[in-house]
Amino acid sequence: MASFQTVKGFRDFFPQECALRNYITETWRSVARRYGFVEYEAPLLEETNLYRKKSGDEITNQLFCFRDKAEREISLRPEVTPSLARMVAEKQRDFKKPIKWFQIGPCFRYEVPQKGRGREFIQFNADILGDSSSAPSAELIALAIDVLREFGICTPEDFIIRLSNREIWNIFLADKKIAEEHTTTFLSIIDKIERASAEETEKKLSVIGLTLAEVRDFMASTNENHPAFAELRENLTARGLWKFVEIDATIVRGLAYYTGVVFEVFDKKHGLRALAGGGSYDKLCALISDGTVDLPAAGFAMGDVVLGILLEQTPSAQMKLTSAYLAASSIDAFVVVADEAQRPHALAAIQALRAAGIRADYSFGPQKVGKQFQAAEDRKARFAIVFGAEYPEVVIKNLLARSQSAVPVDGLVAEVQKLLAEPAIGPLIA
Amino acid sequence: MASFQTVKGFRDFFPQECALRNYITETWRSVARRYGFVEYEAPLLEETNLYRKKSGDEITNQLFCFRDKAEREISLRPEVTPSLARMVAEKQRDFKKPIKWFQIGPCFRYEVPQKGRGREFIQFNADILGDSSSAPSAELIALAIDVLREFGICTPEDFIIRLSNREIWNIFLADKKIAEEHTTTFLSIIDKIERASAEETEKKLSVIGLTLAEVRDFMASTNENHPAFAELRENLTARGLWKFVEIDATIVRGLAYYTGVVFEVFDKKHGLRALAGGGSYDKLCALISDGTVDLPAAGFAMGDVVLGILLEQTPSAQMKLTSAYLAASSIDAFVVVADEAQRPHALAAIQALRAAGIRADYSFGPQKVGKQFQAAEDRKARFAIVFGAEYPEVVIKNLLARSQSAVPVDGLVAEVQKLLAEPAIGPLIA
Numbered sequence: 058m059a060s061f062q063t064v065k066g067f068r069d070f071f072p073q074e075c076a077l078r079n080y081i082t083e084t085w086r087s088v089a090r091r092y093g094f095v096e097y098e099a100p101l102l103e104e105t106n107l108y109r110k111k112s113g114d115e116i117t118n119q120l121f122c123f124r125d126k127a128e129r130e131i132s133l134r135p136e137v138t139p140s141l142a143r144m145v146a147e148k149q150r151d152f153k154k155p156i157k158w159f160q161i162g163p164c165f166r167y168e169v170p171q172k173g174r175g176r177e178f179i180q181f182n183a184d185i186l187g188d189s190s191s192a193p194s195a196e197l198i199a200l201a202i203d204v205l206r207e208f209g210i211c212t213p214e215d216f217i218i219r220l221s222n223r224e225i226w227n228i229f230l231a232d233k234k235i236a237e238e239h240t241t242t243f244l245s246i247i248d249k250i251e252r253a254s255a256e257e258t259e260k261k262l263s264v265i266g267l268t269l270a271e272v273r274d275f276m277a278s279t280n281e282n283h284p285a286f287a288e289l290r291e292n293l294t295a296r297g298l299w300k301f302v303e304i305d306a307t308i309v310r311g312l313a314y315y316t317g318v319v320f321e322v323f324d325k326k327h328g329l330r331a332l333a334g335g336g337s338y339d340k341l342c343a344l345i346s347d348g349t350v351d352l353p354a355a356g357f358a359m360g361d362v363v364l365g366i367l368l369e370q371t372p373s374a375q376m377k378l379t380s381a382y383l384a385a386s387s388i389d390a391f392v393v394v395a396d397e398a399q400r401p402h403a404l405a406a407i408q409a410l411r412a413a414g415i416r417a418d419y420s421f422g423p424q425k426v427g428k429q430f431q432a433a434e435d436r437k438a439r440f441a442i443v444f445g446a447e448y449p450e451v452v453i454k455n456l457l458a459r460s461q462s463a464v465p466v467d468g469l470v471a472e473v474q475k476l477l478a479e480p481a482i483g484p485l486i487a
Numbered sequence: 488m489a490s491f492q493t494v495k496g497f498r499d500f501f502p503q504e505c506a507l508r509n510y511i512t513e514t515w516r517s518v519a520r521r522y523g524f525v526e527y528e529a530p531l532l533e534e535t536n537l538y539r540k541k542s543g544d545e546i547t548n549q550l551f552c553f554r555d556k557a558e559r560e561i562s563l564r565p566e567v568t569p570s571l572a573r574m575v576a577e578k579q580r581d582f583k584k585p586i587k588w589f590q591i592g593p594c595f596r597y598e599v600p601q602k603g604r605g606r607e608f609i610q611f612n613a614d615i616l617g618d619s620s621s622a623p624s625a626e627l628i629a630l631a632i633d634v635l636r637e638f639g640i641c642t643p644e645d646f647i648i649r650l651s652n653r654e655i656w657n658i659f660l661a662d663k664k665i666a667e668e669h670t671t672t673f674l675s676i677i678d679k680i681e682r683a684s685a686e687e688t689e690k691k692l693s694v695i696g697l698t699l700a701e702v703r704d705f706m707a708s709t710n711e712n713h714p715a716f717a718e719l720r721e722n723l724t725a726r727g728l729w730k731f732v733e734i735d736a737t738i739v740r741g742l743a744y745y746t747g748v749v750f751e752v753f754d755k756k757h758g759l760r761a762l763a764g765g766g767s768y769d770k771l772c773a774l775i776s777d778g779t780v781d782l783p784a785a786g787f788a789m790g791d792v793v794l795g796i797l798l799e800q801t802p803s804a805q806m807k808l809t810s811a812y813l814a815a816s817s818i819d820a821f822v823v824v825a826d827e828a829q830r831p832h833a834l835a836a837i838q839a840l841r842a843a844g845i846r847a848d849y850s851f852g853p854q855k856v857g858k859q860f861q862a863a864e865d866r867k868a869r870f871a872i873v874f875g876a877e878y879p880e881v882v883i884k885n886l887l888a889r890s891q892s893a894v895p896v897d898g899l900v901a902e903v904q905k906l907l908a909e910p911a912i913g914p915l916i917a
């Protein structure tokens with residue numbers, strides 16, 4: 058029993074967990090790049106006031122916030138968008154609009170850990186700044202869909218985009234002659250409508266002069282034909298992606314942050330928490346920069362934790378995951394030193410193999426040949442290369458096909474490269 | 488002027504800085520994997536006591552340490568080795584020995600920021616646990632050399648491994664009949680010998696019964712023929728890498744941590760701080776696990792900051808760096824909508840291009856064709872694909888070769904894939 062433990066809510070990434078993390082982050086990165094997004098990263102710490110400015114003072118209850126040795130109030134970042142707004146406000150003149158940026162990295166929140174929510178998680182953020190049309194939202198929704206498809210979460214039976222637009226509620230409230238000052242209160246009632254009891258909701262609505270029936274009628278009548286969705290529908294239909302979208306007027310996503318389109322991504326088979334969420338936030342840059350930079354913006358974030366659970370539970374995703382695990386831990390060639398007199402030659406060959414980009418390993422000290430072959434199998438090597446008394450001839454054994462050939466050591470690297478280019482034969486996964 | 492600033496000593500990674508970071512981390516990852524190392528990651532936070540246990544109470548002066556809301560004393564990690572020892576102590580039975588693991592991620596230290604040292608840096612750690620011979624040290628030194636060579640830092644004129652072994656000083660002290668209790672004091676004098684004045688060093692040595700002349704004589708007589716280096720020399724000579732090594736008895740690397748081989752990597756042209764450092768630390772696992780797990784170990788760490796400065800200053804490294812910057816921000820194809828009636832078809836084609844792994848982008852709204860071509864150039868696209876009145880025929884323009892061809896839209900993806908497989912012609916870098 059070790060005397061130290063992982064800090065509550067934090068994760069050790071042993072090789073298998075690290076392979077999952079890398080598979081997720083590399084997939085995010087590769088699909089975002091296909092969409093023409095460019096990567097950035099923000100600091101892991103910011104002044105606590107940055108988060109207060111965006112979310113109000115209550116946010117500090119959910120932050121890892123502390124004072125450093127110089128009494129600065131700093132916080133581990135709970136999200137990246139405030140940093141993005143800060144960075145863009147500082148240097149936006151250096152970049153052509155629209156800015157299409159993505160980011161991948163850890164975030165932190167001080168909450169009671171529960172399934173699908175630790176205190177540390179890795180988040181993927183994609184944002185588009187400087188275009189006020191609905192096209193950025195369409196692009197972001199398409200990206201969210203394609204990211205999931207790349208993971209093997211492929212059909213509208215697997216996941217759904219729940220889409221809304223805060224504008225529809227503004228129109229509703231104007232129709233009902235409700236004063237604008239009630240908008241925030243009203244949206245927070247809608248945000249909780251699926252979790253709260255009807256009585257509770259009715260009571261809250263009555264304070265601002267509405268009934269639950271009015272709200273429910275409006276929600277029932279709101280569908281994809283609402284003009285607020287026309288452009289998005291046309292765009293995503295052209296891409297063949299509208300089938301993944303479901304209008305859901307209850308999606309408002311929290312407080313004052315979002316300004317128009319809002320969406321959340323949910324799996325449809327396992328009842329997990331939201332996989333991703335986002336929308337347009339046209340006022341954040343101006344807020345963070347005290348009005349000096351005013352850029353329309355839209356973005357979404359996807360975390361690694363709920364996604365990881367879904368990948369493990371979805372057969373079409375598991376196969377890709379298994380390949381990723383194998384690729385992360387396997388090597389191409391294991392060099393077997395059958396005759397210790399040849400060790401210097403074996404070391405020179407290992408060096409040459411690695412210099413050619415071949416993943417090669419060997420036993421550090423004298424070991425029985427059988428043990429070395431066992432090590433080659435343990436490492437899931439495709440080839441064992443035997444340095445024995447026949448040197449300068451060496452034997453290449455294909456551990457999957459159970460075949461072998463002999464080559465002069467001078468031709469070894471070229472031969473292994475040739476063999477690696479051939480399709481692997483045999484039981485790849487033990 | 489933005490109202491918020493980056494926290495002192497922390498970095499914003501705008502796209503160019505992020506491309507440098509990714510180039511460095513991907514190079515580390517790829518060379519480590521060639522060497523058969525498997526990736527892990529530790530939490531960014533640990534109990535402060537973990538660092539106290541390894542380094543003593545003074546370490547807290549250099550830590551970002553704080554109490555969380557439950558009054559736990561926690562610290563942002565200043566290094567990863569204590570976490571590695573904790574993780575290995577917990578689960579070492581699950582892994583075959585030797586364990587060859589690497590890690591890449593941010594570390595933090597609370598220090599006055601200066602050139603080459605911020606409060607946050609990204610570190611690459613490679614460690615081998617469970618083999619007590621000198622072979623792991625040879626493997627690690629070879630890895631450090633090959634990492635630098637992969638970056639284009641290639642010759643012994645560019646960098647050097649300064650190698651020592653604490654054992655040589657143990658033998659020296661035993662010869663001089665100096666009591667073992669003075670070893671730590673003595674090593675800290677040696678650690679500072681190049682920076683301290685001769686008078687100061689003489690004074691400190693006299694306290695434990697030694698003279699500077701004795702020490703200097705011993706250092707001058709210590710060379711690669713010392714038996715403490717015999718195995719390493721043989722191993723690295725077989726790999727053709729001994730030419731990168733220089734024996735330097737002043738290298739002891741700080742306090743009680745290291746037990747045998749120690750080494751540091753320095754550039755030879757720019758007088759920068761050490762690029763990397765490491766050695767064997769056979770007692771750390773036992774220390775961290777209160778004696779329950781005792782594994783010999785060796786490792787090294789390389790940071791991104793000094794390395795980044797060196798890459799920018801070394802011509803043979805700059806070319807690779809420039810390619811990395813281009814690859815991170817460029818796209819394959821920019822779709823030009825010359826006729827707005829074709830926008831839905833263009834969107835469908837963009838979707839198909841991206842699904843085939845092609846990096847494709849476009850203008851979100853109606854824009855003059857000239858502006859769209861300008862955007863294609865700005866994005867360093869290799870091809871512009873024009874959707875105009877000729878649809879379903881589309882025109883592919885090679886923006887480097889300044890040539891063009893027309894294809895039916897059904898054959899677009901295959902044609903672009905074929906063209907991308909051809910070598911790029913033209914001025915790749917503007």
